[in-house]
Amino acid sequence: MNDMRIVERDVNTQKAKITARGVQVHYGTTHALKDVNVDILANTVTAFIGPSGCGKSTFLRCLNRMNDTVASARVSGEILIDGENIYDKRVDPVQLRAKVGMVFQKPNPFPKSIYDNVAYGPKIHGMTRNKAELDEIVEKALRKAALWNEAKDRLNSPGTGLSGGQQQRLCIARAIATAPEVLLMDEPCSALDPIATAQVEELIDELRASFSVVIVTHSMQQAARVSQRTAFFHLGNLVEYGETGTIFTNPSDPRTESYISGRIG
Amino acid sequence: MTDATASGLPDARPQGSSSLLQQDALMKRRNAAEARFKFYGIAAISVSLVTLCVMLWTIFSDGVSAFRQASLELTVTLDAERLDPQGDRSLESLSKVTTIGYGNLLTAALNDYMAERNISVEGVSPKQVGEFISRDAPARLRNMVLADPELIGQTIRFGAFASGRIDGYMKGRVTMASAALDSNITPEQLQLADRLIEAGVLKSAFNWRFLTNPDASDQRPESAGLGIAIIGSLYMMFLVAIMVLPIGVAASIYLEEFAPKNKWTDIIEVNISNLAAVPSIVYGILGLAIFINFAKLPASAPIVGALVLTLMTLPTIIIATRASLRAVPPSIRDAALGVGASKMQTVFHHVLPLAAPGIMTGTILGLASALGETAPLLLIGMVAFVANYPSSPLEGGFFDPATALPVQVYSWASRSDPAFIERSSGAIIVLLAFLLVMNILAIVLRRRFERRW
Numbered sequence: 001m002n003d004m005r006i007v008e009r010d011v012n013t014q015k016a017k018i019t020a021r022g023v024q025v026h027y028g029t030t031h032a033l034k035d036v037n038v039d040i041l042a043n044t045v046t047a048f049i050g051p052s053g054c055g056k057s058t059f060l061r062c063l064n065r066m067n068d069t070v071a072s073a074r075v076s077g078e079i080l081i082d083g084e085n086i087y088d089k090r091v092d093p094v095q096l097r098a099k100v101g102m103v104f105q106k107p108n109p110f111p112k113s114i115y116d117n118v119a120y121g122p123k124i125h126g127m128t129r130n131k132a133e134l135d136e137i138v139e140k141a142l143r144k145a146a147l148w149n150e151a152k153d154r155l156n157s158p159g160t161g162l163s164g165g166q167q168q169r170l171c172i173a174r175a176i177a178t179a180p181e182v183l184l185m186d187e188p189c190s191a192l193d194p195i196a197t198a199q200v201e202e203l204i205d206e207l208r209a210s211f212s213v214v215i216v217t218h219s220m221q222q223a224a225r226v227s228q229r230t231a232f233f234h235l236g237n238l239v240e241y242g243e244t245g246t247i248f249t250n251p252s253d254p255r256t257e258s259y260i261s262g263r264i265g
Numbered sequence: 266m267t268d269a270t271a272s273g274l275p276d277a278r279p280q281g282s283s284s285l286l287q288q289d290a291l292m293k294r295r296n297a298a299e300a301r302f303k304f305y306g307i308a309a310i311s312v313s314l315v316t317l318c319v320m321l322w323t324i325f326s327d328g329v330s331a332f333r334q335a336s337l338e339l340t341v342t343l344d345a346e347r348l349d350p351q352g353d354r355s356l357e358s359l360s361k362v363t364t365i366g367y368g369n370l371l372t373a374a375l376n377d378y379m380a381e382r383n384i385s386v387e388g389v390s391p392k393q394v395g396e397f398i399s400r401d402a403p404a405r406l407r408n409m410v411l412a413d414p415e416l417i418g419q420t421i422r423f424g425a426f427a428s429g430r431i432d433g434y435m436k437g438r439v440t441m442a443s444a445a446l447d448s449n450i451t452p453e454q455l456q457l458a459d460r461l462i463e464a465g466v467l468k469s470a471f472n473w474r475f476l477t478n479p480d481a482s483d484q485r486p487e488s489a490g491l492g493i494a495i496i497g498s499l500y501m502m503f504l505v506a507i508m509v510l511p512i513g514v515a516a517s518i519y520l521e522e523f524a525p526k527n528k529w530t531d532i533i534e535v536n537i538s539n540l541a542a543v544p545s546i547v548y549g550i551l552g553l554a555i556f557i558n559f560a561k562l563p564a565s566a567p568i569v570g571a572l573v574l575t576l577m578t579l580p581t582i583i584i585a586t587r588a589s590l591r592a593v594p595p596s597i598r599d600a601a602l603g604v605g606a607s608k609m610q611t612v613f614h615h616v617l618p619l620a621a622p623g624i625m626t627g628t629i630l631g632l633a634s635a636l637g638e639t640a641p642l643l644l645i646g647m648v649a650f651v652a653n654y655p656s657s658p659l660e661g662g663f664f665d666p667a668t669a670l671p672v673q674v675y676s677w678a679s680r681s682d683p684a685f686i687e688r689s690s691g692a693i694i695v696l697l698a699f700l701l702v703m704n705i706l707a708i709v710l711r712r713r714f715e716r717r718w
Contacts (some may be wrong), residue, residue: 056465069602071526098605108596120614169598178604218423 015208017042017182017212018063023077025067027059032058035235040182040229045204045213047227047244049220051188051259057218060184063214063259064100065093074227081182098125101180105187107167109159109174116153116158117170118142121178137177145173146203165196172203176211183207185215189222198239199228224248232256267270324693328700334472334487335396335427337461341374343410345418351422354414367403367410368395368590372426384460387522388453395422397461399426401481401488427467429486429684431458435469438683468672477690479652481674486684489677491692492653494505497567498636498699500655504663505635507579512575513582520583522612528646541580548577548614549641555646561701567655573645581631589623590616623716629707633700649671670696 010116015069016039020127025033026075033055048056058067065086078085086096109117118138121127128134141241142148151162159170170190170262185204189197196208204226207213223230224244231241232253240256242249249258282561288296351358371397379394385436403426410416426432430450433439441452461467478490524530552573562569582714591618603609642648647668655665668676670692677689 063602066602069598094605094607097603102599104596104599104603106596108594108600110600111293111619120606124606124610124614174600174604206524219290230392255326256272 007113008025015042016040019080019083020059020062021078021080023059023062023079025055025076026074027061027070028072032236033062036238038231038238040212040214042212043208043210044229045208045215045227045228047214047223048214048233049218049223049230049237050233052218055236056231056233057186059233059238060186060214060216061182063182064097064102066097066102070095079085093250098178099180100182101175101178102184103168103171103186103188105190107110107164107171109162109167109170110156111160113156114142114162114170116174117156118173118177121174125178127178131177141173141177144176144207145169146199146204146206147173155161163196165192165199168196168200169203170194172200172207176207181211183211183213185213187216187218190218197222220248232259233258285321291504303328310430324690324697327687328690328692328694330438330686331473331599331694332475333436334475335432335435335467335469337375337426337427337467339371339374339378339425339466340420341370341406341423342420344370348417349414354417356411359411359414359417361423361572362407363498364400364403364407367402367407368398371398371402371406371423374423378466379461382464383465384457386453386457386460388451389457393451393454394457396426396450397431397458397467399428399487400485401426424446427485427680430454432460432468432469432487433684435462435467436687438687452636465646466688475688476695480650480668480676482650483680483682483685486680486682486688489685489688491670491673491695493654494668494670494673494692495695496655496662497512497570497647498670500663500667501565501571501574501669502632502636503658505574506570506632508575509578509582509631514581514586514624516579517583517586517590518612518617523608526531527614534557537580537583541584541629545577545638546644547642548573549644550625551576552641552645563666565649565663565668566664567664567667569645570642570647570669571663573641574638577638577641578631578635581634582628585627585631586624587621589620592623622711626707626716629703629710633703633707636699636703637671639669639675639694642669643675648676653687670699 018038018040018205020036020038020040020190023036024031036055036059048060049057060141062075062079063068063081063086067075075087078087080086081096081100085091092099110120118141119134121139122134128137139144139148139152142151147166150166159167160180162170168191172183172188188204189200192200192233201222204213204215208228215223215226227244229242230247232247232251232255234255240251240253248260249261290484345352347370348362349359349360355612372391375397376391376394377552402423406425407546418593427435430444430447431454433456434444435452435458439447439450439455441455444452444455458467473489475490476495477492478488479493480491481487487606503599518531520533552569556569556572557564578647597615597619598611601615602608606614646666651666651668653666656662674689674692676697677685677692
């Protein structure tokens with residue numbers, strides 16, 4: 001833990017972007033997530049940490065209702081985004097996912113060209129009226145994802161032909177092309193080498209200016225490096241949530257301390 | 266992280282020999298087991314290869330000769346007095362002359378030729394010379410004349426099929442010894458056949474009419490062909506393809522991607538698997554009861570055959586399609602849903618294109634098995650003797666009587682004349698050629714459209 005670098009952060013007291021109250025998730029008979037209450041701030045990187053199977057990914061997938069695709073999953077409680085309950089009957093999850101983008105653990109570009117990968121979201125959401133506008137959105141997204149310089153000459157070559165790190169940045173570009181307000185990242189660096197990881201982390205820090213970013217990670221160093229706020233999950237409970245610096249240097253719960261110092265997990 | 270305890274370690278491996286250069290007894294047994302298994306595998310493959318070779322060899326050795334046919338190149342004078350006794354060239358009076366009249370003309374032509382060249386064999390009467398000519402030839406000559414009465418009075422070259430026995434003699438099926446026991450032919454006739462071959466009037470050549478002619482009666486195997494069976498099979502394959510693909514793919518997509526997983530979908534799923542295992546003849550009975558007796562569709566028609574084959578192929582196609590949908594990695598679905606695609610957009614933009622090669626292959630293989638299906642077609646009357654070509658699809662050809670390739674194989678194989686057995690093997694070769702083309706198509710489609718992710 002000595003190499004852990006806690007950068008100074010501007011922790012401003014903004015209003016909460018996402019408010020979760022009493023969120024419970026059951027997978028069949030398994031109680032995967034127990035009564036989670038959390039406020040996620042706008043323009044902040046929030047990290048979810050905890051041992052495997054602690055429910056951090058489950059909670060992340062609740063935020064854009066990806067759990068709807070799991071037949072056995074039941075979610076109760078409420079999650080408000082900008083004050084609107086996303087589990088309200090009137091909410092269409094498809095519309096929600098345009099607002100809450102997601103990047104997955106394994107890079108999963110479509111087996112199409114780089115351009116089509118990024119352009120797909122804007123196209124289906126009717127964000128553009130002509131090709132020129134679409135080109136502009138694609139370029140912007142690729143620039144934001146720090147992939148433009150590498151990809152601009154090969155926009156028509158398949159996205160699956162890129163290296164692992166480039167593929168993950170392509171997936172980030174694809175997610176931000178639909179202009180979401182929240183970006184969820186489920187262990188985005190676990191399949192990447194250290195250099196690609198560093199690039200993605202740098203990117204996450206830049207993305208904070210435009211989105212609230214929620215990132216699930218197994219690497220505590222990563223959480224410390226990129227996030228301003230950290231939530232620690234253990235056995236389905238949200239144990240502790242607070243400023244990253246506090247969590248890592250002065251945790252209030254003994255379980256957090258044990259995990260941070262490597263005694264459980 | 267976790268406490269390592271010494272008690273968790275296994276006991277030391279029992280040591281037969283401490284040297285790595287020497288195999289211990291257990292290792293020898295394991296290697297022997299592996300060698301035995303490899304041998305079983307190779308033996309199994311060899312047995313199937315040998316069986317396949319024997320099968321192909323039998324079919325080809327019996328069937329290739331069906332594509333060749335002996336014929337007599339005759340110079341026939343179309344005598345006006347005999348063909349048009351009234352002399353008015355009207356269709357009515359011309360059609361009064363039956364095929365017997367034309368047969369006499371052909372017999373005379375062959376006898377004249379022999380007299381000219383001084384060919385004769387003792388004990389062969391002029392009438393027996395006439396038996397050289399297929400019964401199919403007079404009918405064909407009559408049709409030619411009726412279609413073009415101008416020919417009357419002219420002298421034309423006419424290629425007449427030789428009769429089945431003479432054809433068999435040239436192919437080695439009929440021998441002097443067998444002819445002695447055969448009431449249809451005498452050894453003297455065979456000697457005459459040798460002379461005619463020497464003279465160059467009796468020749469064997471590739472027989473296109475085996476592929477185009479309709480079926481023929483027991484008396485003239487030489488003119489029996491696969492024309493109607495090929496048309497019937499093509500009509501059925503076309504209809505099956507346009508019915509089975511949309512129904513099968515729609516059902517699979519719904520079941521795999523949209524349907525909730527509950528008791529009802531479980532029952533449907535189990536029943537689809539069961540239907541795939543139902544013997545095909547049961548579908549024939551179903552087709553007979555529903556499509557012919559209830560819906561009053563015409564018997565022997567390709568449309569009924571296609572409906573039955575569609576029902577029979579559907580479960581196979583659904584199972585193949587669902588398997589290829591399931592083989593699309595879930596990460597692609599996550600990716601599409603994650604950018605806010607609806608379920609249907611996810612399926613049609615991403616999942617279906619990736620599953621398409623698999624669906625194509627499954628469909629083509631399903632069609633190939635439908636092409637070779639015989640039993641259900643027997644029950645809906647496609648085994649009937651059909652002498653007239655079905656009309657084109659635009660003129661309601663799907664409702665005209667027809668047969669199918671495998672049914673033709675079956676009905677020829679059950680006839681007594683050995684010439685039909687040869688044709689049956691020939692039909693199998695044609696059927697195998699069709700199947701080969703379809704399977705190659707399946708492989709090409711898969712190679713062409715397969716994408717990696």
